[in-house]
């Protein structure tokens with residue numbers, strides 16, 4: 001199993017020599033892997049150790065890394081094979097086989113250790129194990145099967161679903177599984193289907209495997225983000241609907257009160273299901289009342305029965321029953337984004353949850369996309385002592401991220417020091433992104449964690465990515481921290497000022513409308529546009545005196561630019577938080593390749609061959625676009641791509657209208673086809689849609705994001721000027 005690459009359990013072949021018949025196991029396995037089997041388990045209850053070793057060597061050669069490879073029961077055989085350099089990825093153990101802890105210790109952290117589990121007692125035992133001990137669970141039998149005569153009682157697909165819903169580990173369904181079960185098992189949250197006879201006894205194992213693989217793919221849920229949930233979907237364009245599931249803090253600084261303020265301050269629509277009532281103020285918590293878990297479940301169902309939820313933020317959950325109710329609801333509703341703030345340790349250091357609740361909270365982790373523990377909570381999740389240095393915090397975050405398959409926001413705020421580091425740790429994708437900022441000296445820190453996690457949940461929807469969401473949420477929280485003491489709330493640790501960024505002189509500064517932003521941005525580059533009009537290149541284009549070889553050089557550079565620009569547009573499509581914008585940017589990327597390169601083709605020959613190396617201005621422009629995507633996510637990227645539409649459309653229409661000289665109106669003009677392309681009404685429509693799309697995002701973004709978008713927009717306009725200026729300048733043909 002390649003570290004950092006998620007294990008594909010979708011089509012799981014368990015071998016049976018008897019059922020393979022004369023073809024032999026090796027031939028069936030080779031065919032089945034070619035057909036789409038993703039993991040193979042050698043299961044031979046009768047082979048001696050030596051015989052098993054021979055089979056292992058042969059199957060490892062046949063599989064050749066095209067699928068994962070494990071052995072049933074025999075940890076000793078895996079170890080013996082590894083000593084001989086035979087590639088075996090792990091072992092599958094039954095309840096009575098070698099202990100999983102022994103297997104994990106012997107095979108190391110990257111091996112596959114599968115475990116049979118069919119009952120809640122089995123799951124309870126698994127939950128006691130250190131994170132990362134078990135890779136997946138084999139759950140069955142679905143129905144009676146003659147292949148394993150001592151099989152446990154049949155669960156049926158519903159029984160399987162209950163087991164799968166009660167654990168955060170991937171579950172493979174096994175026992176009497178046929179092709180007709182695949183779709184329903186996938187909908188029951190199976191991580192894969194394990195079969196013996198359906199493939200081993202098939203006349204064509206490769207075709208049988210392909211049918212299972214196709215059936216599995218066809219049953220895939222909506223285009224998925226992250227952990228198999230649908231991409232964030234919006235109702236009113238641009239208003240993220242965010243649900244907080246947390247406790248109530250009547251003093252308004254933390255809990256659902258802080259969540260609703262944070263969600264609203266960042267442009268979302270906040271909802272709240274109350275998991276606990278507290279009597280508290282800025283000096284501490286006096287008492288906690290926990291309504292029955294069933295009532296929380298009713299609140300959650302009432303919301304999800306009626307409202308599409310874009311993101312969920314989970315805060316204080318006081319006991320195991322409440323946690324289990326949330327887990328069950330999450331598995332049924334599967335919100336697109338789940339942020340878990342694991343409230344487990346009080347500021348005083350007191351543990352807030354009993355052991356049952358702590359264990360239940362661990363089972364919640366794999367259902368979340370991001371978990372935001374403080375230092376003490378991280379240590380509890382990593383089952384170790386609190387780190388005292390930043391490197392230790394990051395290391396523990398990696399352990400939790402890898403163990404539970406969840407992103408971890410490692411927070412260094414409780415460390416000493418002049419700066420406050422945070423890190424977004426994603427062991428599944430092997431990325432760590434660090435953020436830093438000067439420490440803000442204030443006593444108004446109550447509810448900081450709650451506010452940050454609900455802000456991230458909201459911004460993950462509106463900005464379309466985790467990194468920009470964390471980056472922007474941190475910027476907003478720092479502004480809120482800076483102004484918290486102005487509220488003069490309480491004598492203890494007061495709350496942050498959630499609306500500090502929006503209040504000005506006593507009134508809420510309203511966000512600008514899309515048309516106000518459009519006018520502001522177009523005005524922002526008025527001087528640049530005037531300079532473009534006066535460039536020799538543009539004057540020569542207008543009156544037709546531009547030397548042909550200069551125009552050819554410009555076209556060659558433009559062809560190179562457009563080839564990369566189309567990739568940037570495709571990235572905008574990938575980052576787009578909702579389908580219409582995703583489709584629009586994808587169409588623009590396609591048009592950029594088809595229409596404009598075709599135009600260049602008429603003059604430059606095969607567009608597939610890049611005739612020139614990009615000059616300095618071309619390279620600088622493309623570097624800026626790529627950096628915008630990497631740094632700022634969707635919002636910043638679409639602001640950066642806009643000038644290419646807007647400036648060309650404006651210039652093309654004014655040229656063709658004769659505004660820069662009558663010559664450009666003549667059909668005899670030497671560059672009439674170029675003018676016609678950029679003066680084309682269809683390009684004007686596309687440009688208008690691009691402007692509207694960007695302005696809608698800008699108008700609903702926070703002032704900080706809008707500022708970054710404008711800077712990216714202006715930088716691109718400067719690049720457009722430089723691009724035109726480079727051509728027809730002396731020496732431009734070097």
Ligand SMILES: Cc1ncc(COP(=O)(O)OP(=O)(O)O)c(N)n1
Pocket residue numbers: 012014041043072073092093094095097114115116137138139140148172174194
């Ligand atoms: C993927 C998978 N799930 C369950 C089993 C059954 O294993 P076990 O309980 O050890 O029974 P035997 O296979 O040993 O009879 C499995 N092998 N694979």
Ligand SMILES: Cc1ncsc1CCOP(=O)(O)O
Pocket residue numbers: 014043140141145146147148151174175176177194195196197198
């Ligand atoms: C190995 C094993 N473990 C539980 S059922 C089973 C055999 C499943 O065989 P089939 O896929 O033919 O039902």
Ligand SMILES: [Mg+2]
Pocket residue numbers: 072073092093094095097
């Ligand atoms: Mg076994």
